[in-house]
Amino acid sequence: MDIGKDKPLSGRISRRKLLGGAATAAVVLVQTATGKAFQAGVSVAELDDPTKIPGVLPGTVGTRSSFEQPVKKPSPTSSRTPLQDLYGTLTPSDLHYERHHGGVPAIDPAKFELVIHGMVERPMVFTLADLKRFPSVSRLAFLECSGNYRGANDGKITPQDICGLTSQSEWTGVALSTLFREVGVSEKATWFLAEGGDAAVMTRSVPMSKGWKDAIIAYAQNGEAVRPEQGYPARLFLPGWEGNTSIKWIRRIEISDQPFMTREETSKYTEQVGPAKIRQFSFTMDARSIITYPSYPARVEKGWIEIRGIAWSGRGKISRVEVSTDAGKSWHLAALQEPVLDKSLTAFRYLWQWNGGPTEIMSRAVDETGYVQPFYKQLLAARGGNMGYHFNPVTAWYLQSDGQVLFRST
Ligand SMILES: Nc1nc2c(c(=O)[nH]1)N[C@H]1C(S)=C(S)[C@@H](COP(=O)(O)O)O[C@H]1N2
Numbered sequence: 001m002d003i004g005k006d007k008p009l010s011g012r013i014s015r016r017k018l019l020g021g022a023a024t025a026a027v028v029l030v031q032t033a034t035g036k037a038f039q040a041g042v043s044v045a046e047l048d049d050p051t052k053i054p055g056v057l058p059g060t061v062g063t064r065s066s067f068e069q070p071v072k073k074p075s076p077t078s079s080r081t082p083l084q085d086l087y088g089t090l091t092p093s094d095l096h097y098e099r100h101h102g103g104v105p106a107i108d109p110a111k112f113e114l115v116i117h118g119m120v121e122r123p124m125v126f127t128l129a130d131l132k133r134f135p136s137v138s139r140l141a142f143l144e145c146s147g148n149y150r151g152a153n154d155g156k157i158t159p160q161d162i163c164g165l166t167s168q169s170e171w172t173g174v175a176l177s178t179l180f181r182e183v184g185v186s187e188k189a190t191w192f193l194a195e196g197g198d199a200a201v202m203t204r205s206v207p208m209s210k211g212w213k214d215a216i217i218a219y220a221q222n223g224e225a226v227r228p229e230q231g232y233p234a235r236l237f238l239p240g241w242e243g244n245t246s247i248k249w250i251r252r253i254e255i256s257d258q259p260f261m262t263r264e265e266t267s268k269y270t271e272q273v274g275p276a277k278i279r280q281f282s283f284t285m286d287a288r289s290i291i292t293y294p295s296y297p298a299r300v301e302k303g304w305i306e307i308r309g310i311a312w313s314g315r316g317k318i319s320r321v322e323v324s325t326d327a328g329k330s331w332h333l334a335a336l337q338e339p340v341l342d343k344s345l346t347a348f349r350y351l352w353q354w355n356g357g358p359t360e361i362m363s364r365a366v367d368e369t370g371y372v373q374p375f376y377k378q379l380l381a382a383r384g385g386n387m388g389y390h391f392n393p394v395t396a397w398y399l400q401s402d403g404q405v406l407f408r409s410t
């Protein structure tokens, strides 16, 4: 059967439409194992029938299809994960959000050292090889910057703009509790300092209880060495806590019986929670969710739509996600993708038939502690205008009658 370029595949969908529309002229640059590029600059319409020519030979590293180009959105201080372009819950490592206060340092793994000292029996220096000799642990968990905030906007903002400082990886390394035992941490210790070896020499104080419970010194991310942007060759990873406590390029841990009141713990990383109340050491990330499809810049057609999104909570597991398709008047339970993991992104979906009338759709996450994701107006009432940190409001999407989806505040 001839499925020629412009002949319809079915009554409704032509091949061109499937490939992204007649205007598509993707540049296909395929690098072979021997480094020879071919099919460079070929437009979709000119692509040869793939069943008539041999394909590309196996290579040394895989590539992303040239038809798929999800990218992080950089600013001088961070770059955001394109949540609207992703599926499931695992963030491809090269799309993990980045936040660094002094740029990405180049660290020779052979020279890497982690010092643990202070209130310990045996101050010690660990090389990367030392860390890898200890029993290892792996866990899937999200990381979110506590400054995961959206700016003023005209409704034309994506999930990436709204909360793209959220990503998820499988982190592998040594449990910090293992190292605590190795150095013989004093029973009187209550806090430790984590210090990075980047130009910012970023430091944060962390309660010992978190260190004992589930802290990891991670040297791997999604099955390979941690990426430079994520802290190569090793970082602290604190599941469910504000991203800034997961010190990258970790080089020193000092054990103490009080917090260190570092630069980041005075002017930064404190937030207003009432007219005359400031919160400090607000480590846990609250529950949040967002519908990633449909979302801006998508345009949808009337009929069945699978509303899809992600939900997460630093307090534990997501217990339910509720979806509203009538601007919050009524709510329905979304289906959660199993397994629902502790402090992990959880995918949800809700099948809905859109009649084409303008409406607002939104999602609301509830976690296992009973915490309910607030509306923007509730956050505003509780905090006043000062909302840069720990910002987790319900996000609404407005569906215009022409199918265009736009951001709406709640
Ligand atoms: N050494 C060091 N660690 C750091 C930072 C930094 O600037 N330097 N940024 C922190 C902040 S604010 C966040 S949100 C996370 C971001 O981690 P990621 O870039 O792997 O997503 O790293 C944290 N750890």
Ligand SMILES: [Mo]
Residues within 6 Å of the ligand: 099, 144, 145, 146, 147, 243, 244
């Ligand atoms: Mo952050």
